Amino acid sequence: MVNQKLVGFEVKRIRADFPILDRETQPGIPVIYLDSTASSQKPIAVIEAMNVFYRRSNANIHRGVHTLAEEATALYEEAREKIAKFINAPAAKQLIYTRNTTESINLVAHTWARANLKSGDMVILTEMEHHSNLVPWQMLKSERGIRLEFITVTEEGLLDLDSYRSLLDQNPKLVSFTHMSNVLGTINPAEEIIRLAHEHGAVTLVDGAQSVPHFGVDVQKLDVDFLAFSAHKMVGPTGIGILYGKQDLLENMPPFLGGGDMIKSVHLQEFVANELPYKFEAGTPAIAEAVGFGAAVDYLTSVGMDAIAAHEHEITEYALERLEEVPGLNVFGPNSQDKGGVAAFTFDDLHPHDIAQILDRDGIAVRAGHHCAQPLHEKFGVRATTRASFYLYNTKEEVDKLIEGLYKVKEVFN
């Protein structure tokens, strides 16, 4: 029944790269990890890149002349170049290292937005945003009195582009939206949204936390102004993310955090900011993590983003099919055509925590809660969902185990 073979993609070989997949969270059962949307697992190549960095090349960067400092600096900057290439950025200096997607978005809110938005100015978001792309703007709203408007989400979980068009007529300054919903799995038509925004003179920010890890994202093709993403969701380490920005925007933004490295010169009473990208990187950055991020991008590139997307699509299609068979189970979001590898569902009136906990007894790791998208859950009239998500290392067999597990959950509560 299960077809393990995929064109150009040997999932067994991939799985061998991820040591944690052998971990038995329950005796005798290697973990079935269906929680990559929250954070992905890491291949040996990434873990070892950091291990080797700490054992061979560790030192602080940029201001060091000695060999270790030179090596660390080179590795840190080479990683930036790899990541720039991965998203087809015109220049590596347009990539700012941050902690995660959240900090990337906050950076824009603190610098570009505070320099450019005034009371009454309108920011367009969507009803399917992660809290990371809501709270920073709500904070600016209470500080500045900007106006937040939301592109409606339809019953099937798609953005209602008519509602977008009517908002565009009200002179928005910024359109900030997720490339892919971490709950519905919806892949939004980013290119079109951005084109329309630009036609109306608005700047655009794409939350790429779920897109960059899962399919090829080309910032020049998108023509996006800002793109935010996290390493930990794309087989990279925790503690590091990226903000990409168009050069003229970044150059005209005031700095964010103040301190070492982001300066050209400092006197007691004033400072002169440094060039890009250092202007936005204050203090000792996440050096080993940058090295790990570079290795992650190498890994994904070597597998191939198209192959990864195709694999995920096949698994997701299969999962949706199988989940549909389960009585009382309701998956949110569009069908597999417009959908990434995410299946968030309700199951009778069972509480997602209970579902997740009982699945865990069979080694199946899924997430339960509002997945940092509380307004979206409110919209659909549920407090929480159970979410299974898929990445390059998942298999149809694992989907089968999930289905079996769900039937067991039902038994416990009957």
Next chain:
Amino acid sequence: MVNQKLVGFEVKRIRADFPILDRETQPGIPVIYLDSTASSQKPIAVIEAMNVFYRRSNANIHRGVHTLAEEATALYEEAREKIAKFINAPAAKQLIYTRNTTESINLVAHTWARANLKSGDMVILTEMEHHSNLVPWQMLKSERGIRLEFITVTEEGLLDLDSYRSLLDQNPKLVSFTHMSNVLGTINPAEEIIRLAHEHGAVTLVDGAQSVPHFGVDVQKLDVDFLAFSAHKMVGPTGIGILYGKQDLLENMPPFLGGGDMIKSVHLQEFVANELPYKFEAGTPAIAEAVGFGAAVDYLTSVGMDAIAAHEHEITEYALERLEEVPGLNVFGPNSQDKGGVAAFTFDDLHPHDIAQILDRDGIAVRAGHHCAQPLHEKFGVRATTRASFYLYNTKEEVDKLIEGLYKVKEVFN
């Protein structure tokens, strides 16, 4: 001549814990790492803690029910408890994970200071501050019109407490100063500075980037309001630091970055902030790095902070003695009594870059530049210095090699 034995401290055993110390940056010469003030090296225990985390327990935290998420959450929070104990904090929730010292200070500048300081309010700093404790306040000065005043540094490199007392009479709102200078090595009388500040109703912030790694720091004994430090300078990983704060201050501060985890609830137009410490930790944090930080604190504790301080003191005393013998060499800062393990010097009119580069050819890693303390260098009338710094793994033999190297530098330029 060289006395390797130290009471209660076997430096050979310590060195065996740091794999990078075997690295030959020049053929046949294991690196002589005298740059720990910029960033320390990491023991196997720290590297392995992160390695094992990624291979066994990696998952996103806080909102996960499955075993990996539970383990990751527990490890993340246990690390916070270890670090809290290390600085004798009343409660772990008073420790906010940040990227580094720089972000910790910026966090205070963005939240406490923006909520409490208005135009004309005075902030006292010192002339020996690292850029991290200058630029955030300069940014607030241009935004808000606060006033910055500086405790003078004497010729020997000590804080002039008379200048401090006269500033205190002008009703300062905040006194923010480094516990130990990263250039002069001066260990400032933090307890007294804080007591005087409190007598005058000012809040205090200590930049502990150089103190917490090198000697026992007890926040309750200091009675400090905020303490900032970085893991990477205390045998821990890059990408993580701490802001400690008194509970009532932290509770009354507005949040900093907005996003997941820092919220109690989110609606489309507004959010409710979470409890401490999560209120200040937006988005997926540096999870593996927290685990590594916990291991670093375990390691330092197992060696003993008093033993570490004593060892450094002995090495530093020896180094100062030997450096003094070198004609044309001038070490900045106090003598070894008030001095941590730092020797920043000028050497004739040789450029620090040239000195550092030529020393590197003998495997000796020192730093050259203004060490992110440009105003201090201006004060002493030099653009840059060469800095050798010492930590628990350094030996007197390494000091001897430094001295030999310096004589060679002189030869090259003669």
Next chain:
Amino acid sequence: MDDLYREQIIERYKEPHYRGHLDPNDIQFEDDNPLCGDHIEITLRVDKDDKVVEAAFDGHGCAISQSSADLLVESIHGKALDEIKSMNKDAVLDLLGIELGHVRLKCALLSLKVLKAGVYGLGEANDDLVA
């Protein structure tokens, strides 16, 4: 799964003994678990000696949060408010008879947090109450 979802927990979840809202009451408090939106309200009636004579809980949530609320409310009948103030997380874990990780602990302890915040007369509940 049986050790975790012990029969008692499932039973109490499906058919709680003390679900309801006392009106009038002497003490009332409610709170959410921000991690999942689970909600617990507890209402108490006390006698002149500050002993609990009647108690009930209401709300929604997972089996752990709801069954522990039911078991907790049962256990405090006849208890003095001062005794309640000194209860800690072990009280709830003893009632449940299972071990819980960091995240699920919050589910289990929500009812105790609500109860103690009510008894102390606090404006807001906090995690220190169930440390």
Next chain:
Amino acid sequence: MDDLYREQIIERYKEPHYRGHLDPNDIQFEDDNPLCGDHIEITLRVDKDDKVVEAAFDGHGCAISQSSADLLVESIHGKALDEIKSMNKDAVLDLLGIELGHVRLKCALLSLKVLKAGVYGLGEANDDLVA
């Protein structure tokens, strides 16, 4: 150390051939290396065909930054401004004849950055000039 601090570099550092400030001049530009505070000023005189007839540098810094400035200035005598615009980092590295890491590269390229910013007539120098 000899390969790095080649004799020529040390010599040029100790006794530069083109240190000075041309006054009057047709092109003048100066900039710092923020990593270390090294400073380079370059002044040029050009003829009616936009060819460099005279050039000098001034400033302070390490052996690498100063000797590369001296060698660079020497190399542009007689060059057309358009030729200078198309110079890149390899030109300087060829003059020095050594390999340099990321940090020291900035020292070596400061003079080229200053030169090109001056020739282009920019308000501010940037790293793209020496990419």
